[in-house]
Amino acid sequence: GNSVTQMEGPVTLSEEAFLTINCTYTATGYPSLFWYVQYPGEGLQLLLKATKADDKGSNKGFEATYRKETTSFHLEKGSVQVSDSAVYFCALGTTDSWGKLQFGAGTQVVVTP
């Protein structure tokens, strides 16, 4: 079956540090890949997505590249801010699932001043 594995958190960083959150997946067919973010007390919101191999999704300084050969979709940001403190979820959607998303367990990121 489909699955998503993320690095465990919490990840604690100082402001302006480089952030990487690893995400690998197992899926049949050709999934689309997503990063969602959940700020404290809020629902999830889409951060970025990529729908085919070698696509790069980007938003708000975050980037992730769909790597089919390594089945990975790692999230990166060059300089984090305190406001980036949140839980980040990697997810995949497949063509045979009507858009159903398979989520990873989430990675909490804490950015300190």
Next chain:
Amino acid sequence: EAEVAQSPRYKITEKSQAVAFWCDPISGHATLYWYRQILGQGPELLVQFQDESVVDDSQLPKDRFSAERLKGVDSTLKIQPAELGDSAMYLCASSPTGGRDYEQYFGPGTRLTVT
């Protein structure tokens, strides 16, 4: 900006009681999802509607959970009877249509505590 509405935001109920959650998706969105998020885990799909039809309820515990979207607009998720293990965040999401490439828009969720 259009948002997915959910109510209540918080619910405390006793074991064996009935509880219901309501979701109003973004206007015009044909696809509606109910997810359950246990603390420290990612959301897991419970049920998915395309208009008023269920297209996936494979993970819905049908002995106690039910969901409906009678007119293809808003939706209700019910649990009867509630069990301690049902304590979780229940998230509703919608998208313009089903399919793997479409963004899902999430509501703020209902946090359920069963005592």
